[in-house]
Amino acid sequence: MTEYDIKDLSLAEGGRRRIDWAEREMPVLRQIKERFTKEKPFKGIRMSACLHVTTETANLMATLQAGGADVVITASNPLSTQDDVAAALVNQYEIPVFAIKGESNATYYKHLTAALDHKPHITMDDGADLVSVIHKDRRELLDGIIGSTEETTTGVIRLKAMSADGALEFPVIAVNDALTKHLFDNRYGTGQSTIDGIFRATNVLIAGKTFVVAGYGWCARGLAMRAAGMGANVIVTEIDPMKALEAVMDGYRVMPMIEAAPIGDFFVTLTGDINVIDKHHFEVMKDGAIVANSGHFNVEINIPSLAEMAVGDPTLVRPFVEQYDLPDGRRIHILGEGRLINLAAAEGHPASVMDMSFANQALSAEYMVKNAKTMEAKVYSVPEDIDNEIARLKLEAMGVGIDILTAEQIKYLNSWEEGT
CATH class of the missing domain: 3.40.50.1480 (Adenosylhomocysteinase-like)
Known part of the structure; x- marks a missing residue:
């Protein structure tokens, strides 16, 4: 070959x-x-x-x-x-x-x-x-x-x-x-491996921080669950009312990204769409905000708009961590060039x-x-x-066993004659 x-x-x-x-x-x-x-x-x-x-x-x-x-x-x-x-x-x-x-x-x-x-x-x-x-x-x-x-x-x-x-x-x-x-790979795999990628790239403590999860599909559910388990205060942003309602019922704060942007310490996109984090979000983020993607393509974060806002070229302050310096002195950190952080900085699921x-x-x-x-x-x-x-x-x-229906149970489930 x-x-x-x-x-x-x-x-x-x-x-x-x-x-x-x-x-x-x-x-x-x-x-x-x-x-x-x-x-x-x-x-x-x-x-x-x-x-x-x-x-x-x-x-x-x-x-x-x-x-x-x-x-x-x-x-x-x-x-x-x-x-x-x-x-x-x-x-x-x-x-x-x-x-x-x-x-x-x-x-x-x-x-x-x-x-x-x-x-x-x-x-x-x-x-x-x-x-x-x-x-x-x-x-x-x-x-x-x-x-x-x-x-x-x-x-x-x-x-x-x-x-x-x-x-x-x-x-x-x-x-x-x-x-x-999707019930296991997306939820448990993405949840664990994304946290792993963020740890390896930043070595920043998650406990006590505000952790913004963009989206609430299966991957985002897994990440929100793991971030909360690490002691983070989790905020979820969504465009789907049903998923947003589910996130509220699961115990998370839910709000638009523009409201989450000024208070988040960590931001992770998991939507599959473009410009989920955009220029107007960067404009109000706090100094030191850490932004990553764990959805799919690197288009979820509008990095070109951030580059236009920044003074000079980004600085690689750690492997997989690029620092963008803004004119007002704030620093925003993009992990893994906006690509999948669980694979860019870690080993995936x-x-x-x-x-x-x-x-x-x-x-x-x-x-x-x-x-x-x-x-x-x-x-x-x-x-x-x-x-x-x-x-x-x-x-x-x-090594896990489960029950098997008896013939009587199968007959009951497939009949309509028997009632209360």
Whole structure:
């Protein structure tokens, strides 16, 4: 194998050890890999993945490869790549990788192109970038594509918009919408890993501080819960009245961002939308405010507007902490260039929750191969039986048992004759 673009192949041994460590916490994916090794459901199938290149993702790639897939991977975020993992995938698994931590925007898109030069039958996305590039610039690939899987909320939103416009030309399974994905990965994974990223970048005490969480979807719920658990005074900002009401009932203060901006010490966006924190918010933030994103793209924070307000260029005061000095003497700190702080400054979600997310990826790809002839060009939910099987396997691996309905109970639940 000669086609790959990574930082340093000599990092491979350290990467392999960390991949093995993560695998211990991924029993569901391990069981799927054992079956795939025997059945080879992806024999003859080429796959291109655009995912965060982490130890957990490496175990997914190994699982797909064990199932017979010819796999290539590129990063879904310029700052999320773990260079030792990229090296291990190339050196130990002979999987082509196009990803370097800190790569430029131009290199990022060059790597997307390299992954698509693989002429995939199936793509795996975290943000719909591969699907988007195929539809815009690489339409010659459409005839050979069976479909795609999508890992994250932002990508599902983009894909559903494409489907509604009639622009989507092959089926996509919304892995993000599986219960075993968003209830656990988004809530517990994002909650813990975002706090981890903030700690590593700043080493600032959270207890007693005012912590502003933008949004109250599953990722934001998890972060709000963890920040409160660390002793922070949590404020939630929302545009959805139902989610805002839920946040109030969960015990948080809820207000518009413009009201939260002058009193927050920490700000984290988790919405998937643009300019959630904008110029008029920066204008009233207190000196020393720390601003981060844990949603998806770095557009949630309007960093260009902050740069225009600032005096001179930002100063890198710590790794992943850029200080913007304002004319009135206030300092505002942006973490990880506004990219996912849990991956930019930390290691992303714990392997235990990614076990379920990537089990969904693997089984959804298998489902797509088996049902390719009947699937239409639209966004599908993960089949309920796959979701339930992953939950069952996870409980089994944790040594947790649950009750089983008796025949009498099943009959009662399915009847209408018996009443009070």
